[in-house]
Amino acid sequence: MKRTLDSLKVGSRAEIEDIASDCERANRMATLGLIPGRMVKVTRFAPLGDPISVEVDGQEISLRRAEAHIIQVKNISE
Amino acid sequence: MNAPTEAAEPKRQGRPLVALVGNPNTGKSTLFNRLTGLRQHIANYPGITVEKKSGLLRACGSEMDILDLPGCYSLTAVSNDERVVMDVLGGRRGLQKPDLLVFVLDATNLKRNLLLVSQCAELGIPALIALNQCDAAKRNGIRIDVDLLAKRLGVPVVETIATRGNGLEELKRAIVTALDAPSALPKIHWPDCITHGCGLLRAGFQGAGSSDLTQAEALRVLFDSDSVFTCGVSDKACVKKLLDTAHKEIRESGLNPGSAEAVIHYRHLETLLDGVVEATGPIARSHDSIDALLLNRVWGTLIFLGVMYVVFQSLYSWAGPLMDLIDAGTSATQDLTRPLLSANPALQSLVCDGIIAGVGGVLIFLPQILILFFFIALLEDTGYMARAAFLVDKLFSWCGLNGRSFVPLLSSYACAIPGVMATRTLSDPKARLTTILMAPFMSCSARLPVYILLIGTFIEPLYGPLVAGAVLFAMHFVGLALALPLAWVLNRFFLKIKAQPFILEMPDYRVPTLRNIFHRIWERGREFVMRAGTVILAFSILIWSLLYFPRDPEVKERATQSLLASAALHYAPTDIQAALENPESDLSAALIHHIDSAYIEQSYLGRFGKAVQPVFDPAGFDWKITVGVLSSFPAREVIIATMGIIYNLGADVDEGSDDLRSVLQKEKWTSGPREGQPVYTLPVVLGIMVFFALCMQCGATVAIIARELNWRWAAFSFFGMTALAWLSAVLIYQVSSLF
Ligand SMILES: Nc1nc2c(ncn2[C@@H]2O[C@H](COP(=O)(O)OP(=O)(O)OP(=O)(O)O)[C@@H](O)[C@H]2O)c(=O)[nH]1
Numbered sequence: 001m002k003r004t005l006d007s008l009k010v011g012s013r014a015e016i017e018d019i020a021s022d023c024e025r026a027n028r029m030a031t032l033g034l035i036p037g038r039m040v041k042v043t044r045f046a047p048l049g050d051p052i053s054v055e056v057d058g059q060e061i062s063l064r065r066a067e068a069h070i071i072q073v074k075n076i077s078e
Numbered sequence: 079m080n081a082p083t084e085a086a087e088p089k090r091q092g093r094p095l096v097a098l099v100g101n102p103n104t105g106k107s108t109l110f111n112r113l114t115g116l117r118q119h120i121a122n123y124p125g126i127t128v129e130k131k132s133g134l135l136r137a138c139g140s141e142m143d144i145l146d147l148p149g150c151y152s153l154t155a156v157s158n159d160e161r162v163v164m165d166v167l168g169g170r171r172g173l174q175k176p177d178l179l180v181f182v183l184d185a186t187n188l189k190r191n192l193l194l195v196s197q198c199a200e201l202g203i204p205a206l207i208a209l210n211q212c213d214a215a216k217r218n219g220i221r222i223d224v225d226l227l228a229k230r231l232g233v234p235v236v237e238t239i240a241t242r243g244n245g246l247e248e249l250k251r252a253i254v255t256a257l258d259a260p261s262a263l264p265k266i267h268w269p270d271c272i273t274h275g276c277g278l279l280r281a282g283f284q285g286a287g288s289s290d291l292t293q294a295e296a297l298r299v300l301f302d303s304d305s306v307f308t309c310g311v312s313d314k315a316c317v318k319k320l321l322d323t324a325h326k327e328i329r330e331s332g333l334n335p336g337s338a339e340a341v342i343h344y345r346h347l348e349t350l351l352d353g354v355v356e357a358t359g360p361i362a363r364s365h366d367s368i369d370a371l372l373l374n375r376v377w378g379t380l381i382f383l384g385v386m387y388v389v390f391q392s393l394y395s396w397a398g399p400l401m402d403l404i405d406a407g408t409s410a411t412q413d414l415t416r417p418l419l420s421a422n423p424a425l426q427s428l429v430c431d432g433i434i435a436g437v438g439g440v441l442i443f444l445p446q447i448l449i450l451f452f453f454i455a456l457l458e459d460t461g462y463m464a465r466a467a468f469l470v471d472k473l474f475s476w477c478g479l480n481g482r483s484f485v486p487l488l489s490s491y492a493c494a495i496p497g498v499m500a501t502r503t504l505s506d507p508k509a510r511l512t513t514i515l516m517a518p519f520m521s522c523s524a525r526l527p528v529y530i531l532l533i534g535t536f537i538e539p540l541y542g543p544l545v546a547g548a549v550l551f552a553m554h555f556v557g558l559a560l561a562l563p564l565a566w567v568l569n570r571f572f573l574k575i576k577a578q579p580f581i582l583e584m585p586d587y588r589v590p591t592l593r594n595i596f597h598r599i600w601e602r603g604r605e606f607v608m609r610a611g612t613v614i615l616a617f618s619i620l621i622w623s624l625l626y627f628p629r630d631p632e633v634k635e636r637a638t639q640s641l642l643a644s645a646a647l648h649y650a651p652t653d654i655q656a657a658l659e660n661p662e663s664d665l666s667a668a669l670i671h672h673i674d675s676a677y678i679e680q681s682y683l684g685r686f687g688k689a690v691q692p693v694f695d696p697a698g699f700d701w702k703i704t705v706g707v708l709s710s711f712p713a714r715e716v717i718i719a720t721m722g723i724i725y726n727l728g729a730d731v732d733e734g735s736d737d738l739r740s741v742l743q744k745e746k747w748t749s750g751p752r753e754g755q756p757v758y759t760l761p762v763v764l765g766i767m768v769f770f771a772l773c774m775q776c777g778a779t780v781a782i783i784a785r786e787l788n789w790r791w792a793a794f795s796f797f798g799m800t801a802l803a804w805l806s807a808v809l810i811y812q813v814s815s816l817f
């Protein structure tokens with residue numbers, strides 16, 4: 001089964017494999033640097049568990065779990 | 079390069095137009111303010127509520143117009159902000175196309191900032207780069223080879239530090255030079271599948287009889303099917319079929335159509351930046367350690383609560399003395415002008431009770447607006463706002479709002495006006511719309527006097543201070559408790575706007591600059607007074623005239639006679655005569671109040687109140703309450719003064735006035751099936767309070783919603799809330815009558 005970004009624990013790293021979603025959402029995330037091939041690191045969860053904060057290409061981005069769920073990841077190191 | 083633009087659209091005033099473009103938070107507005115000083119003009123873009131800031135720049139003996147555009151990450155036109163950028167850059171909706179784009183880039187994150195530049199290259203507009211925040215880049219150990227960057231991009235690059243004004247002269251010179259000898263950015267080389275897809279779309283659009291697409295526009299349609307360019311096309315199915323074919327081809331060449339654009343741009347930028355950016359040593363970002371504290375589960379939450387408490391307290395209590403001052407100023411002005419106009423009572427009342435009271439009613443909002451925008455500027459400039467949104471997003475996401483709704487909703491507890499204005503920080507149009515519609519439900523401070531009067535008069539004497547306190551507390555949550563589920567329903571079933579993903583960039587922490595904060599406060603204050611103020615003033619004058627006219631002199635005579643007749647039963651004629659001659663006497667005061675009360679009853683609004691009383695009858699409201707409710711539509715706190723007049727006590731009563739309390743307790747129905755029963759029973763009192771909690775009795779809020787959204791939404795909000803308020807009051811009265 002494919003792992004998605006929202007399933008990662010705090011502190012783990014992974015490589016983005018693909019963004020499985022409708023065009024616009026994927027486009028929006030890709031613009032901010034969440035593109036296939038890059039490494040992401042989950043830096044923290046919000047106090048209520050959602051949204052999560054990730055680091056990609058030296059910048060910190062917060063996104064909701066629902067959005068993280070469409071980002072498929074591989075090569076996970078937890 | 080310049081010639082076709084000029085031919086297609088004659089330039090207004092013959093001045094060239096320069097637009098500042100860039101990602102959010104890069105320093106465009108700071109630079110704009112530096113370049114133009116206060117020679118600014120703020121308007122709205124046609125049809126959208128994103129403000130259009132333009133200013134005049136004088137440099138090297140020539141003049142040009144500068145436009146400060148809202149920040150955007152890409153040309154994907156989803157939010158209103160982005161739509162504006164698209165419209166301006168494309169010269170759409172009758173907007174003048176810029177002659178030069180000045181890209182304001184954040185040097186600490188050059189690659190992502192250049193994505194927009196790379197996209198805009200397709201438009202072929204002459205460009206220039208302002209490499210801003212060089213100080214922050216240096217601090218982070220980032221070194222940028224500016225000459226190499228300029229060479230690779232093919233346009234001039236100027237280093238600036240907008241907050242300190244460094245590099246400003248160079249930038250001005252570069253702008254003037256670039257206008258004379260423009261250079262455009264080189265276009266990206268697209269893979270075949272994409273060029274082909276664009277060709278397909280262009281041919282298809284031409285076939286569908288819509289306006290021809292340029293290459294740049296075709297790219298937008300290809301990657302952003304919601305884009306503005308498809309709006310004009312009637313045959314949506316045809317567009318969809320074209321897109322499906324094009325996307326299929328992209329997929330076949332191994333790319334994901336969703337991320338393809340960014341992937342290709344970033345790939346291009348990586349080679350372009352090779353050797354340009356050098357990070358010396360490890361990147362020492364200031365925010366990691368601060369975030370560990372501010373976003374901590376326990377400490378972060380506590381600090382957040384503390385910060386919000388300070389914001390709310392200052393809105394609630396710091397603004398108080400200033401508002402009292404404005405109030406006192408208004409009364410003093412009224413008292414000063416009243417004698418000057420005593421020759422003409424109608425004019426006197428128009429000037430004093432209509433205009434001066436109306437202007438005072440506008441200015442009274444200023445302290446809260448200024449204080450709130452001080453804090454918002456502070457929170458945004460330090461970088462905390464994004465963190466706050468991150469912390470509380472979950473509380474709001476379920477009903478279609480998001481973490482950025484928190485500050486507007488919290489401030490609406492002090493006053494909905496600054497709250498609605500504060501929704502500008504929400505870039506998602508759907509969440510912003512919902513937040514604006516929910517803001518008036520928050521229990522603003524103008525509702526407090528009504529609660530205090532009614533709770534103090536009816537609940538406290540019967541049930542004691544404990545219950546009274548609990549009811550007051552509960553009243554503050556009635557609106558919120560209804561608003562959130564309503565937001566959910568609205569979002570789920572009615573709003574046909576697509577929800578945006580809530581993705582936030584966590585900016586670096588920064589030390590805010592006073593200059594920036596002052597500018598923001600100044601802009602908001604000025605805008606409120608100039609734009610919403612005029613409408614609010616008009617409302618006040620309208621309501622004044624409805625309460626003043628027709629003012630038949632007979633009313634006064636009859637009122638005088640009836641009062642004197644009843645006085646004659648108790649006092650000797652000589653005493654009455656003496657009392658009437660002394661304007662300080664009780665009888666003279668009573669006479670004035672009696673006449674005022676009779677005038678209100680006979681005014682258009684009074685007659686209207688009597689006429690519509692049957693509508694409020696199911697809630698147990700008599701005509702006096704109805705008139706009070708109606709007259710408080712422009713501003714709910716007015717009800718206390720109106721009640722004072724209606725119950726013959728004069729307009730200067732307040733919620734703590736013992737007279738008003740005892741009159742209310744004794745008030746009985748004078749006719750109808752409930753004759754002889756007290757008017758203010760518990761269900762009626764609760765009904766009135768809930769009515770005030772839910773009703774949009776605030777002309778200023780209606781005006782500000784109309785300004786931030788449009789008149790249709792303002793009307794929707796007004797009528798919706800009024801209906802809801804009525805329904806709730808009726809429900810309370812009817813259900814409790816069953817027991
Ligand atoms: N260190 C540093 N901070 C800067 C510089 N220029 C602007 N800032 C800060 O960056 C923040 C954002 O500045 P703005 O001018 O509001 O940015 P903007 O590009 O207009 O932002 P949007 O309108 O949201 O797109 C403010 O806190 C500024 O003080 C700079 O050269 N150096």
Ligand SMILES: [Mg+2]
Pocket residue numbers: 106107108146147148149
């Ligand atoms: Mg700005």
